[in-house]
Amino acid sequence: MSRELTGLIDWTEEIPIGPINRDLDAIVRWSDRHFPVREVDLYSARRGGSLIVSPDPWRVAARLGDPQPDYDSLADMLFFPLLPSSPNRSLLAGVSRWRIPAEEPYGRSQDHITLEQGVNALDLAIRTNIREAWAGRQRACVLVTGGLDSAVVAALVTQETGQVPILLAARGGLASPLEIELQDQLARWLGTGLHVLSELPVFTIDPLLNRNAGSDFPTGGVFTHIWDYVAAKASDLGADIIFTGEGGNEVFSPGLALAYDQLRSGSLRAAVATIGRTRDSDRSGALTRLAQSPAQAILPHMLRGSSKHPTVTAWRGELSLVQNGASQRRNAQLRKLRSSGYSYTEIDSVLNLERSELFHAHSKLIPLPFFSPLLHPSVRRVVSSVAPKWRNPVKIGFQDKYLLRVVGRHVLPPEITEVRKIGISNQTAVALRGADIAAELSKVQVGAKWAGLDLSETFMYPHRLPVNTSLDWTRLLAVAAWATQGMDR
Amino acid sequence: MTGRKKIHLGATDILRARNDVWGDETADTGMRIVLAGNPARYLRIPHSTARAMAFLLKQPLGETVGRMRSLFPNVNLDDMLRLELVDLIPLGGVDPSPKLVAELWTRNLLARTLVQRRGWSALATWMSAPDAPYSIARPLIFDEIEAAARVSFAFPATSRQCTVVALAVCAALSARRIPARIAVIAENEQAFMHSFVVVGSHIVDPSDTTLETKKLVPLWINS
Numbered sequence: 001m002s003r004e005l006t007g008l009i010d011w012t013e014e015i016p017i018g019p020i021n022r023d024l025d026a027i028v029r030w031s032d033r034h035f036p037v038r039e040v041d042l043y044s045a046r047r048g049g050s051l052i053v054s055p056d057p058w059r060v061a062a063r064l065g066d067p068q069p070d071y072d073s074l075a076d077m078l079f080f081p082l083l084p085s086s087p088n089r090s091l092l093a094g095v096s097r098w099r100i101p102a103e104e105p106y107g108r109s110q111d112h113i114t115l116e117q118g119v120n121a122l123d124l125a126i127r128t129n130i131r132e133a134w135a136g137r138q139r140a141c142v143l144v145t146g147g148l149d150s151a152v153v154a155a156l157v158t159q160e161t162g163q164v165p166i167l168l169a170a171r172g173g174l175a176s177p178l179e180i181e182l183q184d185q186l187a188r189w190l191g192t193g194l195h196v197l198s199e200l201p202v203f204t205i206d207p208l209l210n211r212n213a214g215s216d217f218p219t220g221g222v223f224t225h226i227w228d229y230v231a232a233k234a235s236d237l238g239a240d241i242i243f244t245g246e247g248g249n250e251v252f253s254p255g256l257a258l259a260y261d262q263l264r265s266g267s268l269r270a271a272v273a274t275i276g277r278t279r280d281s282d283r284s285g286a287l288t289r290l291a292q293s294p295a296q297a298i299l300p301h302m303l304r305g306s307s308k309h310p311t312v313t314a315w316r317g318e319l320s321l322v323q324n325g326a327s328q329r330r331n332a333q334l335r336k337l338r339s340s341g342y343s344y345t346e347i348d349s350v351l352n353l354e355r356s357e358l359f360h361a362h363s364k365l366i367p368l369p370f371f372s373p374l375l376h377p378s379v380r381r382v383v384s385s386v387a388p389k390w391r392n393p394v395k396i397g398f399q400d401k402y403l404l405r406v407v408g409r410h411v412l413p414p415e416i417t418e419v420r421k422i423g424i425s426n427q428t429a430v431a432l433r434g435a436d437i438a439a440e441l442s443k444v445q446v447g448a449k450w451a452g453l454d455l456s457e458t459f460m461y462p463h464r465l466p467v468n469t470s471l472d473w474t475r476l477l478a479v480a481a482w483a484t485q486g487m488d489r
Numbered sequence: 490m491t492g493r494k495k496i497h498l499g500a501t502d503i504l505r506a507r508n509d510v511w512g513d514e515t516a517d518t519g520m521r522i523v524l525a526g527n528p529a530r531y532l533r534i535p536h537s538t539a540r541a542m543a544f545l546l547k548q549p550l551g552e553t554v555g556r557m558r559s560l561f562p563n564v565n566l567d568d569m570l571r572l573e574l575v576d577l578i579p580l581g582g583v584d585p586s587p588k589l590v591a592e593l594w595t596r597n598l599l600a601r602t603l604v605q606r607r608g609w610s611a612l613a614t615w616m617s618a619p620d621a622p623y624s625i626a627r628p629l630i631f632d633e634i635e636a637a638a639r640v641s642f643a644f645p646a647t648s649r650q651c652t653v654v655a656l657a658v659c660a661a662l663s664a665r666r667i668p669a670r671i672a673v674i675a676e677n678e679q680a681f682m683h684s685f686v687v688v689g690s691h692i693v694d695p696s697d698t699t700l701e702t703k704k705l706v707p708l709w710i711n712s
Contacts, residue, residue, distance in 0.1 A: 115580060115581065116499075116580065119501075176701035177701060178699070178701050179701075253697075269584070272640065272643045273584075273636075273639060273640045273643065275642075275643040276639045276640045276641060276642035276643030276644075277639045277640075277642070277697065279642050279643065279649055393582055394585075394636055394639050394640060395582030395583060395584060395585075395636060396578065396582065396583045396584070396585055396629065396632045396633050396636045397503065397505075397578035397582070397583075397629060397632040397636075398578075398582055398636070399697070400697040400698075406501050406580065409501040409503075409553050409555075410500070410501065410555075413552070413556070414503060414548065414550040414551050414552055414553060415548070415549065415550060418503065418550040418551070419550065420692075420694075420697070420698065420699045421697055421698045421699070422698065422699050422700075422701065
């Protein structure tokens with residue numbers, strides 16, 4: 001994850017390689033003496049008989065010569081969440097990352113508790129997180145999407161803070177009719193009005209550039225300007241903290257990883273049901289085929305900087321090679337984590353959570369903090385301590401994110417807690433409405449060229465692509481902005 | 490489903506109205522006579538119970554036991570459940586029956602063959618079926634079919650293709666004399682479509698998410 005490097009950015013040191021070993025413990029001992037800040041990752045590279053160490057990967061790379069991209073890491077970032085495959089690589093060729101976690105990122109599995117105990121513990125964990133974030137604040141705002149996560153957070157914030165929070169809903173095409181209805185229902189239930197942002201600002205890349213100034217990894221994306229806008233509105237309304245339901249999907253819908261855990265705990269029936277629930281479509285039908293072909297048409301122009309436009313068939317071959325490499329590296333990392341005692345569900349949720357910073361990040365221009373009580377490690381720990389067969393069971397009348405739904409039943413009506421999860425439409429298309437994409441992209445031309453991204457006509461129309469591919473587009477946009485800022489440094 | 494044994498009702502359990510209970514709609518005071526679904530017999534129920542049932546009938550996804558107790562403190566919810574006037578979704582949940590899973594598996598295979606032979610036109614008959622009114626409260630059979638279909642996907646030879654799933658689910662519902670039809674949705678500019686089964690205001694779709702986009706209709710309707 002990216003860390004705040006302000007104030008540290010000029011710090012680079014060249015250490016003779018003799019006194020220290022090249023293992024993490026040695027680096028940690030050395031950094032304790034010289035560099036007590038443990039919140040940032042360190043980057044290093046060998047040069048001759050010494051090791052260059054800095055919190056800023058660009059400064060390390062600059063000592064080696066012209067910074068070059070590490071295409072494998074770029075591929076990993078495109079195909080999988082931010083840093084799953086190898087935490088020891090950076091996006092710059094020849095620069096390694098020394099990850100110094102401030103706290104245990106994965107909650108170790110405890111003895112499994114019952115469903116009722118789990119629901120009570122979860123309720124307590126979320127409430128505790130809210131109370132801790134609320135300490136010293138005056139007025140809370142909750143960003144409601146109409147989904148279950150933000151609704152549960154809004155209801156619990158109301159109870160824990162003793163005041164109904166400001167409910168802020170960004171519509172302007174981002175919310176579907178059902179979500180709008182659910183937003184209204186939530187406001188009625190909590191007995192307050194809803195502040196609706198019906199017109200969103202036109203896309204501009206400046207907040208994204210700001211977000212990536214001094215960042216060691218690309219963050220933010222096509223929604224960064226919208227997050228800024230939302231935070232500014234919340235600030236105008238008098239709020240001093242914004243609560244969101246971010247991370248609910250990753251923590252409470254574990255996907256196929258859950259089936260592995262269920263099998264290991266001996267719940268064969270639950271594992272079979274989970275496999276059935278999460279199996280992909282076999283793509284045998286006419287309707288799916290229609291959706292598949294354009295979904296694969298955007299990325300060919302972007303990796304490895306090919307100036308010629310290959311045919312889609314030729315590109316698919318290259319794409320599958322790159323994707324296979326990325327998946328091998330990711331699997332190696334998964335095996336490593338698995339062998340250290342973490343459950344599949346934990347690994348899966350943590351890896352996916354790393355991605356959230358890409359999509360839900362506001363720029364540094366906004367002082368108002370965003371906080372999601374569902375993202376805290378304590379919540380993940382409780383979920384992983386519930387017996388696997390109860391984490392997201394396939395039962396009659398049970399929908400996805402079952403544990404969170406039961407927590408919500410204490411504070412919300414079934415019209416909100418029992419509604420099936422609502423899928424998203426192409427929100428990138430909405431975020432880019434009315435934007436002069438070519439003009440905005442010209443501001444990140446330098447970084448895009450460095451990363452080998454071809455800002456061709458295909459790149460200019462992400463809104464014509466299905467939702468999964470347009471999220472790839474967002475990641476590439478973040479890379480281009482990050483590289484532009486890095487080269488400036 | 491609930492049988493006659495004593496069930497401990499938890500505050501977060503959910504009660505849903507059944508749609509196979511018949512009664513006199515006009516009686517608004519005193520005792521009412523209703524015909525309960527199974528075992529088929531008539532009952533005399535107090536007015537407060539009738540009000541609780543009327544309330545539940547307007548809740549599409551039911552109501553929690555905790556809230557029902559606070560709204561209707563004089564109504565014996567255990568008795569309503571025992572007499573099969575309402576359905577229960579308990580905290581621990583109920584697995585779909587293996588028989589239903591097997592039925593959905595068979596129907597999936599048949600639907601898969603049909604779609605392979607005829608493409609999307611296999612759906613055409615069900616897509617043009619009339620939109621019949623149906624109870625506001627969602628009957629539990631819809632959730633049973635969804636859960637059974639999810640489990641059936643784990644077994645060999647099934648297809649998760651939405652067209653196949655919609656056909657299988659639609660056939661299962663029609664066999665139970667439920668007026669089901671298939672809807673297809675799409676989004677402007679997006680080559681993404683999805684088909685699922687609709688009964689009145691309810692969606693019966695074993696996928697975990699609902700996508701909200703435009704419904705496809707025959708073009709002659711607006712011509």
